[in-house]
Amino acid sequence: MNDFLISSLAFIVLVGIMVVVHEFGHFAVAKLCKVRVEAFSFGFGPRLFGFKRGDTDYKVCLLPLGGFVKMTGENPGEEFPTDDPGAFMAHPRWQRMLIGVAGPLSNFILAFVVMVFYFGVINEVPDIKNITLEWVTPGSAADQAGLQPGDIIRQFDNAGHLSWETFYDRVSDDQNKTVSVTVERNGRFIQTMIHVPGGIKAKDYDLSSVGIFVQFVPDAIGVDQVTANSPAERAGLQGGDTIVAVDGHAFHTVVPLLDYMQTGKGNAIVLTVQRNGATLPPITVHPFTQDSQWRLGFIPRAPSDLPMRIEPMTFAESIPASRDFCVENSGMIVNVLQKLLTHKVSVKQLSGPVGIAVAAGQAAKAQHWYPKFGLAAGISLNLGILNLLPFPILDGGLILLLLIESVMRRDISMMVKERIYQAAFVMLVAFFAFIMFNDVTKLAIFTHLKP
Numbered sequence: 001m002n003d004f005l006i007s008s009l010a011f012i013v014l015v016g017i018m019v020v021v022h023e024f025g026h027f028a029v030a031k032l033c034k035v036r037v038e039a040f041s042f043g044f045g046p047r048l049f050g051f052k053r054g055d056t057d058y059k060v061c062l063l064p065l066g067g068f069v070k071m072t073g074e075n076p077g078e079e080f081p082t083d084d085p086g087a088f089m090a091h092p093r094w095q096r097m098l099i100g101v102a103g104p105l106s107n108f109i110l111a112f113v114v115m116v117f118y119f120g121v122i123n124e125v126p127d128i129k130n131i132t133l134e135w136v137t138p139g140s141a142a143d144q145a146g147l148q149p150g151d152i153i154r155q156f157d158n159a160g161h162l163s164w165e166t167f168y169d170r171v172s173d174d175q176n177k178t179v180s181v182t183v184e185r186n187g188r189f190i191q192t193m194i195h196v197p198g199g200i201k202a203k204d205y206d207l208s209s210v211g212i213f214v215q216f217v218p219d220a221i222g223v224d225q226v227t228a229n230s231p232a233e234r235a236g237l238q239g240g241d242t243i244v245a246v247d248g249h250a251f252h253t254v255v256p257l258l259d260y261m262q263t264g265k266g267n268a269i270v271l272t273v274q275r276n277g278a279t280l281p282p283i284t285v286h287p288f289t290q291d292s293q294w295r296l297g298f299i300p301r302a303p304s305d306l307p308m309r310i311e312p313m314t315f316a317e318s319i320p321a322s323r324d325f326c327v328e329n330s331g332m333i334v335n336v337l338q339k340l341l342t343h344k345v346s347v348k349q350l351s352g353p354v355g356i357a358v359a360a361g362q363a364a365k366a367q368h369w370y371p372k373f374g375l376a377a378g379i380s381l382n383l384g385i386l387n388l389l390p391f392p393i394l395d396g397g398l399i400l401l402l403l404i405e406s407v408m409r410r411d412i413s414m415m416v417k418e419r420i421y422q423a424a425f426v427m428l429v430a431f432f433a434f435i436m437f438n439d440v441t442k443l444a445i446f447t448h449l450k451p
Contacts, residue, residue, distance in 0.1 A: 007361025011353065012064050014360045016042070018107065018380050019066030022387070025106030026099055027069045033095040036086030039070040055086070071099075076417040093402045100395045100402070107384030108326070111377040115325045118373040119318035124308040128164035132215040133183075135249070135256035138263055140211020145194035147183060147212070149249070154189065155182035164214070165311075171196060171212075172205035213256035220244050220274075221251055222301030224362075230297020235285040237273065237298060244279070245272040254300045261287050261294035308368050329378050333385050354440055392424035 020042055030037050036055050041047075043061035050059030073087035084090060088099075131153040136142045156162060156170050157179040175198030182191045197209050207214065223241040226233045243251070247269050251257045261269065264287075271283040287294040313321060356379065363371040390400040401420075405411055 006364055007357045010360035010364040011357035014376060014379060015353075015356065016064055016066055018110070018376075018383050021106050021110045021380070022103040022383055023067050023069045025102035025104075026071075029099045029102035030069065030071055030088075033091055033099065034086065035088050035091055035095075035099065036072040036084075037069060038072055040067070041070075042067045044068065076414055076421055093406055097399050097402050100398045101388075103395050104384035104387045107380045107387075111329075111380040111384070112322050112326055114373055114377045114380070115322035116315075116318045118369065118377075119313045119321045120315055121312055122310055122369045122373070123312050123318075124368055124370055125311045126164045126216055127307040127309040128214065128216065131162050131164070131167050133212060134215035134252055135213040135260060137208065137211035137213075137259055141195050141197055142211035145181065145192045146190070147181070147192070147194070148185065151183040151185050151190075153181060154184050155180070157181075167214075168205070168207065171207060171210060172200075175200065175205070208255075208259060213259060215252055217252050217303040217306050219252060219303060221254060221257065222303075223298050224301040225299040227297040227299070230295075231285050231288055232297040235271075235283050237271070237283065237285070237296070238275065240275070242274045243271055244274055246270070248272075253303070258293060258295070261296075264294070266294050302362065302366060302371065306368070325374075325377065326381060329381050330385060333382055337385075337389075354436060391428075392420050393428055397424065 023040070027037055027040050038055060039057045039059065041057075041059050041061050043064045044066070045062040047057075047059045047061055050057060052058070071088045072084065073089045088096065133142075133147060133149050133151045133153070135149050136147050153162060153167065154160060156167060157174055157177075159166065159170055162170070174196045176196065177198075178193055178195045180191060181194050182189055184190075194210070200206070200209065219242075221243040223232075223237060223239055223243065225239050226237050243257075245251075246257060246260065249260065251260070266287050266289065268284050268286045271285060273280045273283055285296055287296055289295070312318075359375060363375045366372065387394050388396040388399075390396045392398075392401070401412060401417070
């Protein structure tokens, strides 16, 4: 019950802010274009309270699930004086396009500002005291140097007392060099030489290029959700399980596990799994490929014991960091949409309000700040991109119709517009109902009932 209340409250606050910002974009540009805005509402349903200034009723309504802006004459079939200069339809098409674009643009700006604030004021970084190797890629530079999982790196290029940041910076600075490394293995100190591969920008350097995967947390990988019809589900893995070992190897995070499966090139793996405190018989899973990466088909549970510390960036550093976050996450969203359209990804993998509420609740309970800020920015990007899709009712649909009218040099028949919007509304409601049903079936109460 407590989780339900946290998830519900987090969902209302998060989505409410995202939608209100979206609608404020429409509102601000409509005002600039002198379109009459009849209402700016936080929430839907019956009006609770508010005030009226000029032509606009600023109000708070009963259902706090976002908000809306009502402009005179914006809906097909709506009656308004044809000579009304404040009506939406009385304005040039380019102004109506600007009003349509302003909502999604506001969400992009919000995501960017949120992450600038995070990187510039908070910016959590791993607080790792000992650089312990969780996994070493076979055939990599680290493997050729004789490094093994479980080794603790005590010196790298003659630098000792290594924190995570100093180790990472030292490796990225030593690209294309052969340097000394000292590790502690079973109480013995071993010195060797390692060649650090290069050709990568320092800020983008990935230690996996060396074949090194550092252990960040002591606990094993937890399973949050299992993807429908995936190898993990078919093998019997369930949400709430803990993967203690993979082919006898103890993994603590998913990244080295993915590298392990990539090395195995799709060979079946044997999982040692704990469920409700008891160890299950070994589970054999056959990985599948997605995006040229071998996967099992589950969403990991966020580790609760990841040690972090606050190390804010300068304002000049936070700007490109936020830009990179927004570009990377937008690209991921667009990539998923492309795969949905080409049937490479099942629509069942999408999350709707219930899924968002669950994620919001988990982020709210997380002890670190990144899940909260990252989820908020990610949802804002999602809202902006989805609203730009060329589908009637959405902002992208409005823009598409206006572009078509601009090419035709005349307005589309109001009757045709009404039919288009009616059909789109029915399709959108049906899709929303499917997503809601799909969301509910992913809840733990249902996944735990699966054989």
